[in-house]
Amino acid sequence: MNELPRGYWCECWTQNLSKDQQPTLHASFDAYSAAQADRWIAIALRTISPALDTSASEQAWEWLYEGRIDTRRALLRAEPCSVTVDQADTRITWTVRPVLFLPLAHRQGSELPACAYDFKPQQTD
Template sequence: MNGPTRGYWCECWTEQVTGTEEPARLASFDAYSAPQADRWVAIALRTISPALDSDASDEAWTWLYEERAETRRALMRSESCTVTITHADIRIIWAIRPVLFLPLTHRQDAELPACARSFKPHHAD
């Protein structure tokens, strides 16, 4: 079994600017390099930019052409980053944070740890 792998956990959230509703997670992504993590945000921004209002579109393209390099440098220093775009009354937030991905034990290739036998199936009554 291999050890932990460094990577980045990426999430996309939306929230109302007024804060009247709970934030909603739209997507998550596991990236294994800083370029892969910031590329996830870049692809999303390029995809949605035609549907954004002009201010939000300007924010998106500013990040893509002026701020993206700094985001990647921060990720390479193992710093968490956020990219935020506000469209009308909705704030869209991409959050990227460094993580360690733990390997999973494959049920066919290895002996499961002893604690695996202590879990009993739950039966609804």
């Protein structure tokens, strides 16, 4: 049996702290290496840093200059990581978790399990 490909599941969440709201998922990304996973966060932080207030911008650049290497090391040890920046009443959190990627069945290339034929597309008027 082939070994399942390892990778990282990355997400970006925000939460309005003043309204005590539940976090909201804004983006997700499947990375196939630790470098690709932390680069996703780095690109996001560099992109939004000009729009952040001074404190949040300092949090972002502190991770970019100092925390990023710790994140990469943790990911290489298959440990989940997160990076958080607080902008006014909003908390932005990027999470990265090690995962195994399961292959998807190809409709033309192989026999699908019987349950695949139970799905009936919804008819629209």
